[in-house]
Amino acid sequence: MSTEVDPVKLMKQMVGQAAAARVKSGSIVGLGTGSTAAYMIESLGARLKSGELQNIKGVTTSFQGDVLAREYGIPLTTLNEVDRIDIAIDGADEVDPNKNLIKGGGAAHTREKIVDGFAEEFIVVVDSGKLVEKLGTTFLLPVEVVPMAMTPVMQAIEKLGGQPQLRMGVKKAGPVITDQGNFVIDVKFANGIDDPAGLEQAINNIPGVLENGLFVGVTDLVLVGEVVDGKPIVREI
Secondary structure, X not given: XXXXXXXXXXXXXHHHHHHHOOOOOOOEEEEOOOHHHHHHHHHHHHHHHHOOOOOOEEEEOOHHHHHHHHHOOOOEOOHHHOOOEEEEEEOOOEEOOOOOEEOOOOOOHHHHHHHHHHEEEEEEEEEHHHEOOOOOOOOOEEEEEOHHHHHHHHHHHHHOOOEEXXXXXXXXXXXXXXXOOOEEEEEEOOOXXXXXXXXXXXXXXXXXXXXXXXEOOOOOEEEEEEEEOOEEEEEEO
């Protein structure tokens, strides 16, 4: 039986560890969602357990983060109980050259935008496959919508040039339900998104929309994992 380590998995672990290494004792930490962010949470827990890191509290962006933080011994708090978030670390589904993002593949983008937006420093952890020249070219744009407004919101998005579709559950009958109890509409833009900032605002101005997955002007640092010549590396943007 082969015991060879998957380089892609190792690369994600390295990116998560590199991000976790930037957290200092005494920090309030925004804990993101997704596979790479999960390795970051695991690494934070290991630093706490070893005593290398002390007196941190986490603010999670999803039920996934709640479960992982408790599993790895990270004390949790909420936005309503703290006066700041020192650092937030999260994944992304697309990253453009200006460090703008599309997030929401895990339907957690509303809580992610709240936590990441309030953080004094926001670090994104991704693999190189998430880097794009223009947002919306490889990933649909998620929009969280109040269920009663689904149809009029979809009609309004079509007027903005989007092709909306309701996200359906996997191994579940019916649509995906967010942690807030809402639906997710995934929107395709045929030629990508030319004006992320304008579109973010236009979609959020539609009555019934809670939040969309465009994150414009909030990212401070991107840690990118790559496999080069079979070996995982991490670089900064």
